[in-house]
Structure formats: C-alpha cells, structure tokens
Amino acid sequence: MSNKLIVSTSPHLHKKESVSKIMWLVVVSLIPAGVAGVFIFGLRALWVILLGVISALITEAALELFTKRKVTLLDGSAVLTGLLLAYNLPPNVPFWLPIVGSFFAIAIGKQVFGGLGQNIFNPALVGRVFLMASWPKYMTSFTRALNYDAITSATPLALLKEGRVLENISYLDLFLGKRGGCIGEVCILALFLGALFLLFKGYISWHIPVTYVFTTGIMTYIFGQKGLFSGDWLFHILSGGLILGAFFMATDYVTSPLTRKGQFIFAVGCGLLTAIIRLWGGYPEGVSYAILMMNGATPIIDRFTKSRIYGTK
Amino acid sequence: MKRYLQEFLKGIIKENPTFVLALGLCPTLAVSVTVINGIGMGLAATFVLLGSNVIISLIKNIIPDRIRIPCFIVVIATFVTINELVMKAYSPVLDRALGIYVPLIVVNCIVLGRAEAYAQKQSVLNSLFDGLGMGVGFTLALILISAIREFLGAGTILGHNLIKGFEPVFVLGMPSGALLLIGLLLGFFNVLKNRRA
Amino acid sequence: MDAAQFLTIFISAVFIYNVILSRFLGLCSFIAISKETRPALAMSLSVMFVTTMSSIITWLIYRFLLIPFNLTYLRTISFILVIATFVQFVEMVLRKISPPMYRFFGIYLPLITVNCAVLGVAVLNVDMFFVGSKAIAGSFYYSVFQGICVGLGYTLAMLLMSGIRERLDLCNVPKAVKEFPLAFIIASIMSLSFLGFNGFRF
Numbered sequence: 186m187s188n189k190l191i192v193s194t195s196p197h198l199h200k201k202e203s204v205s206k207i208m209w210l211v212v213v214s215l216i217p218a219g220v221a222g223v224f225i226f227g228l229r230a231l232w233v234i235l236l237g238v239i240s241a242l243i244t245e246a247a248l249e250l251f252t253k254r255k256v257t258l259l260d261g262s263a264v265l266t267g268l269l270l271a272y273n274l275p276p277n278v279p280f281w282l283p284i285v286g287s288f289f290a291i292a293i294g295k296q297v298f299g300g301l302g303q304n305i306f307n308p309a310l311v312g313r314v315f316l317m318a319s320w321p322k323y324m325t326s327f328t329r330a331l332n333y334d335a336i337t338s339a340t341p342l343a344l345l346k347e348g349r350v351l352e353n354i355s356y357l358d359l360f361l362g363k364r365g366g367c368i369g370e371v372c373i374l375a376l377f378l379g380a381l382f383l384l385f386k387g388y389i390s391w392h393i394p395v396t397y398v399f400t401t402g403i404m405t406y407i408f409g410q411k412g413l414f415s416g417d418w419l420f421h422i423l424s425g426g427l428i429l430g431a432f433f434m435a436t437d438y439v440t441s442p443l444t445r446k447g448q449f450i451f452a453v454g455c456g457l458l459t460a461i462i463r464l465w466g467g468y469p470e471g472v473s474y475a476i477l478m479m480n481g482a483t484p485i486i487d488r489f490t491k492s493r494i495y496g497t498k
Numbered sequence: 499m500k501r502y503l504q505e506f507l508k509g510i511i512k513e514n515p516t517f518v519l520a521l522g523l524c525p526t527l528a529v530s531v532t533v534i535n536g537i538g539m540g541l542a543a544t545f546v547l548l549g550s551n552v553i554i555s556l557i558k559n560i561i562p563d564r565i566r567i568p569c570f571i572v573v574i575a576t577f578v579t580i581n582e583l584v585m586k587a588y589s590p591v592l593d594r595a596l597g598i599y600v601p602l603i604v605v606n607c608i609v610l611g612r613a614e615a616y617a618q619k620q621s622v623l624n625s626l627f628d629g630l631g632m633g634v635g636f637t638l639a640l641i642l643i644s645a646i647r648e649f650l651g652a653g654t655i656l657g658h659n660l661i662k663g664f665e666p667v668f669v670l671g672m673p674s675g676a677l678l679l680i681g682l683l684l685g686f687f688n689v690l691k692n693r694r695a
Numbered sequence: 696m697d698a699a700q701f702l703t704i705f706i707s708a709v710f711i712y713n714v715i716l717s718r719f720l721g722l723c724s725f726i727a728i729s730k731e732t733r734p735a736l737a738m739s740l741s742v743m744f745v746t747t748m749s750s751i752i753t754w755l756i757y758r759f760l761l762i763p764f765n766l767t768y769l770r771t772i773s774f775i776l777v778i779a780t781f782v783q784f785v786e787m788v789l790r791k792i793s794p795p796m797y798r799f800f801g802i803y804l805p806l807i808t809v810n811c812a813v814l815g816v817a818v819l820n821v822d823m824f825f826v827g828s829k830a831i832a833g834s835f836y837y838s839v840f841q842g843i844c845v846g847l848g849y850t851l852a853m854l855l856m857s858g859i860r861e862r863l864d865l866c867n868v869p870k871a872v873k874e875f876p877l878a879f880i881i882a883s884i885m886s887l888s889f890l891g892f893n894g895f896r897f
Binding site: 520521523524525527528567568571572575576578579582583598601602604605607610669672673674675676677678680681682684685686688689692 | 716717718719720721722723726768769770771772774775776779780783805808809810811814815818819822870871872873875876877878879880882883884886887890
C-alpha cells in the first residue's frame with residue numbers, strides 16, 4: 186500500500202494509522218457483539234464464527250498464492266470479512282455453510298476484483314446474499330435466544346412480516362439481544378460499544394450510520410402501520426441487522442462514496458431501500474440487499490458528486 | 499469434402515459462437531436452466547441458422563447492398579416463424595418453457611452475424627456446413643452450461659435426481675447464477691487461452 | 696385499469712425482472728457499451744425511445760391488423776420489420792435535423808434493431824396484455840408504460856455498470872477476468888442484490 190499513488194478528492198487527510206491497523210481495530214470493536222452472540226445462542230455460534238474466519242483466511246491465502254500475488258492475510262481484512270459474514274448467519278446453520286459463504290465472499294466478492302481496496306461490493310454481504318439465494322431454508326431458520334437446545338423460533342421481523350402479533354418482546358429485550366436472529370446482529374448494546382469506540386477514535390464517522398438509521402426510522406414511522414405516522418420506528422431500528430449494517434458495513438471506506446454529499450445520498454438510499462423491502466417486499470429484512478445495491482451505485486454517485494479539481498472545467 | 503468438414507468443425511471449438519465469439523448470450527443464459535431446454539433451444543437455433551444461411555447464400559447476388567440487413571431479417575424471421583409454429587404444434591411444453599426466447603431467435607446475434615459475415619459471401623454448401631457447425635457449437639455450449647446449472651442448481655440431470663443428500667445451490671438456477679457461471683467459464687477459457695499463448 | 700397494476704409493471708420491469716439482469720435482453724449491448732458512462736447513457740436513452748415507440752406501433756399493428764385478419768402467426772415477422780423500419784427512419788431523421796447528434800450516436804443506432812430488449816418488450820406486451828385474441832382492459836396503456844419501464848430498467852443497469860467499470864479501469868484486476876468475465880460477475884452480484892425486491896406487494 187505504501188508505494189501506490191492514491192487518487193482521491195481533497196481534503197487529503199493523512200492519518201497516522203495504516204489501512205491494516207484500521208481493519209484490525211474494526212475486528213476488535215466487533216468482538217463484544219460476537220461474545221454476546223455466543224452467550225445468547227450457545228457454543229454452536231462460536232463454531233460458526235471460527236469456521237467463517239478460518240475459511241476466509243484459507244481462501245485468501247490460496248487464491249493469492251495461486252495468482253502469484255502478495256499474501257495479505259496479516260492486513261486483517263480477510264478476518265474482518267469472515268467475521269462479518271459469520272455475524273450475518275443464523276446460529277444453527279450447518280457447518281459447511283459459513284465455509285462456503287466465506288469462500289464465495291473472498292473469492293468473488295473481493296479477489297476477483299483485484300483484492301483489498303478494489304472491490305465494489307462489501308464482500309461479507311456478497312457472501313451472505315449468495316448463501317441466501319442458494320440455501321434459503323438454512324438461512325431463514327433461527328433459534329430462540331438463551332435456549333441452548335436450539336429450539337427454532339422466528340425473528341421479530343419475520344413475525345412482523347407475517348402479520349402476527351408480537352408478544353412478550355420489549356424494547357429492552359431487543360436492545361440486549363433476547364431475540365431470534367443472526368449471531369452478530371442481535372445484541373445492540375454490544376454493537377454500540379464497538380461502534381462508539383470506532384466513532385470516538387475517528388475511524389468511522391457518524392454521518393453514514395446516523396443518516397441511514399434515521400432514514401429507515403422516518404420511513405417506518407410514516408408508513409409502518411395502516412394509517413400514516415403511527416409506525417413503530419424504535420422497534421424497526423432495534424430489529425434485524427440494521428445497527429450491524431449501518432455502523433459496520435455501510436461505513437466501509439472502500440465501498441462507500443468519497444464525498445460527504447455522496448455519502449449522504451448513499452446513506453439515504455440504504456435507509457429507503459431497507460425500509461421499502463421491510464415494509465412491502467417479500468423478505469422480512471432488507472439491510473443486506475439495500476447496502477449491496479447502494480454499493481453498486483457508489484461509483485456512479487462518486488462520478489456525479491466529485492468536487493471539481495481546481496483549474497479544470 | 500475435407501473443406502466442408504473444416505467449416506463444420508470450426509463452429510464447434512475454434513470459433514464457438516458462445517465461448518469464443520461471445521454471440522447470442524441472451525438466450526444462452528435465459529434458457530440454460532435445464533438440459534432439456536438447452537437442447538431444445540439449440541436445435542431450434544440450428545434449424546434457423548441452417549435455413550437462413552442457405553437461403554441467404556442462394557440469393558446473395560440478387561439483394562441490393564443497401565437494404566441487405568432488412569432482407570436478411572425477413573429471411574431469418576420466416577424460418578423463426580416456421581420454427582415457432584412447428585414447436586407450438588408438436589412440443590407445446592418446450593415452447594412454453596422457452597417462452598419469449600423462441601421468437602427472439604430472430605435477433606439472435608449468431609444468426610444475423612453469420613449471415614452478415616459469412617453467408618452473403620460464401621457458396622451455398624459452405625454456408626450450409628458453417629450454419630450446421632455454428633448451430634452444433636451453440637447447442638453444445640448450451641448443453642454444457644445447462645448441465646452445470648441443472649446438476650448443481652437443482653440436483654438433477656434431464657429431470658432425474660442423481661446424488662442423494664446433495665444440497666443444490668439454488669442460485670445457479672437463477673439469473674444471477676447464470677451470469678456468474680458464464681463469467682467464471684469465460685474467465686476459465688481465458689486462462690486456457692493465456693496458457694497456450 | 697388500476698394504479699396498482701402500473702406500480703407492479705414499474706417494479707417488475709425495473710427491479711425484479713430487470714430487462715438486462717434478469718431477462719438477459721440486451722445483454723450483448725450491455726456488455727459491449729457499458730465501459731464508459733457517456734456512451735452508456737446515449738445508448739440507454741436511444742433504447743428507451745425505441746422501446747416506447749415500438750411498443751406503441753407494435754400494439755397498434757397487433758390489435759388492428761393481425762388480430763382482425765387472423766394473421767397473429769405473422770407476429771414475429773411484422774414486429775421485427777416494424778422495428779427495423781422505425782430505427783432506420785429515426786436514423787434518417789436524425790441525420791437530417793442534427794448531424795452532430797447523429798455522429799454522436801454513431802453505430803449505436805442501427806445496433807438497436809437487433810437489441811433483444813426491443814423485440815422482447817413487444818412480444819412481452821402481447822403475451823401479457825392480450826388474452827386469446829382480445830386485448831384486456833387498459834392493454835394499450837399498460838403496453839406503452841411497460842415499454843417506458845423496460846427502457847428505464849435498461850438505463851439503470853447500464854448506468855450502474857458503467858460507473859463500476861469506469862472505477863475498475865483504475866484498478867489492476869487479475870488478467871484472466873479482465874473485461875468480459877468480470878463484467879458478468881459484476882452483473883451477477885447486481886442481480887443478486889436486486890433479489891431484495893422479490894415478492895413485492897403494495
């Protein structure tokens with residue numbers, strides 16, 4: 186990374202930290218969420234996480250050796266991808282699922298584009314969406330929280346989509362993670378701990394996540410129930426993968442726009458799409474698809490929002 | 499005779515319309531969900547290719563150059579319509595499965611491409627074998643792609659389950675999987691080409 | 696004729712069954728012309744214009760010529776001739792009234808004749824909005840609207856793809872997947888992301 190000429194718009198801020206250090210710090214900031222996930226869903230979740238990470242590492246090493254490129258395992262990005270993919274999986278998936286998912290995420294989501302910094306789409310989400318399309322029945326079967334016998338249960342958002350009344354679930358339950366869902370998305374408290382760390386240290390900025398969450402909140406408030414302006418926006422913000430997606434995946438430098446204006450458009454787009462899919466689409470959760478679609482739009486957003494270079498037309 | 503064999507064979511490997519010339523990809527990706535559909539489309543396209551190549555080669559000296567494309571299209575459309583009617587009558591199931599891609603053979607780049615690049619310049623017999631070769635090459639490419647998609651994506655071949663307990667990769671039956679597969683196959687053939695160079 | 700049907704047509708044509716990413720119509724031009732944004736935009740607008748106009752003309756021909764005279768089997772021939780003629784006509788008009796614009800479009804214009812999307816949407820309109828030999832209520836408006844939406848879906852896919860490919864031009868991708876293979880893989884991921892709109896109900 187040190188010898189490349191980096192093309193970017195002004196302001197040209199140079200942080201002391203390298204890309205690698207940031208990656209590892211994001212990994213560290215995600216650990217609380219993982220610990221919470223294992224606590225809530227049992228040791229099986231730990232296996233899923235480990236398999237996801239190891240598979241990502243092996244895939245990256247193998248592909249880089251095969252194409253005679255530098256092996257970049259130590260930069261932390263493969264670990265981050267594997268971790269994020271595992272966090273996006275239900276805890277009771279068959280063991281081969283995180284292995285295949287991580288392989289696809291690294292191989293197709295990242296290496297095919299030329300490796301770190303060149304991917305257009307968030308690799309973990311590419312893996313997740315691939316798994317969702319390939320083995321939907323495994324990706325939509327969840328277990329009850331704090332019940333290590335792995336009794337299946339539906340997630341709050343799934344219940345909402347089916348129109349079933351939600352019983353016995355309070356906002357505090359949602360915040361702490363006492364609900365069915367994916368390993369890394371359920372414990373909002375743990376996610377906030379990590380996110381606040383990253384925010385205070387300046388490794389991510391608040392603009393994208395806050396705008397994203399805010400937009401989804403507004404949309405679900407206005408359109409959430411029959412009759413306008415009566416939606417349960419707090420429920421929506423605390424459910425599903427919104428917090429995980431908004432703070433840890435939509436903020437990825439590589440796959441989001443360069444300028445503030447572009448980032449705003451990006452975040453609003455993510456928020457709108459998430460809300461639209463949740464409210465009117467066939468799936469109960471839309472965060473992965475929303476972010477991926479906006480990842481795809483990022484280059485064209487950049488193209489139309491790039492600030493003018495001084496002296497040119 | 500050897501000359502004609504060469505014309506025929508080039509359409510299968512060296513100038514395979516799908517993998518080398520990258521023509522006619524629209525129907526290839528759309529219908530290659532099952533092997534039966536792939537074979538059906540391949541045969542239909544071969545019929546049209548044969549007919550149009552031969553007729554165009556026959557009348558190539560009568561067509562004024564300025565309106566040659568519309569003339570080609572009329573000839574091709576005639577054969578496509580014949581094919582459409584025959585399919586609707588004798589294999590309605592296949593016709594429904596292939597859907598709008600049956601009439602779309604008329605804008606299949608392979609057919610128009612061969613007419614423009616070959617049939618209007620070459621003799622009738624050459625055009626016949628070229629059309630046959632291209633059609634067979636196209637069909638073989640279709641069979642390859644749909645075999646992969648059907649086997650990995652649905653666990654069946656020609657409708658029969660092969661391996662028990664195999665979790666099929668559903669995405670391969672979807673458009674996304676088709677695009678992915680063709681991308682990977684093209685990349686694979688690129689690697690082979692680079693190795694040979 | 697109801698509003699929900701129009702919304703469904705829009706969501707279907709642009710997102711769920713996107714003409715390029717899902718139906719694969721216009722794939723050749725998509726892969727070939729999506730390398731840069733300006734040509735991509737030019738091609739998209741021309742395609743949208745042609746799909747809209749040909750939806751109108753082919754519908755009229757089907758309804759008032761082919762059905763009354765029991766010639767529906769001539770659908771393919773008549774539709775493609777109409778399209779080819781129309782594109783030729785547009786070319787001639789453009790060359791007359793605005794030579795710079797004509798030069799700008801260059802070879803793209805005649806290429807639209809063989810763009811599967813154009814004939815495809817004409818055939819789709821007939822399949823979807825005619826039952827037997829009768830037009831369903833609102834058939835004409837649905838057909839025209841679908842023509843517009845197919846153009847919009849084409850434009851969306853082209854714009855996104857051209858932005859991505861322009862960005863990737865600055866990167867060093869593995870040699871094996873340069874150009875076409877990577878374009879297909881990108882299209883595959885785009886198609887995956889559009890799956891989010893499945894099962895849309897308003």
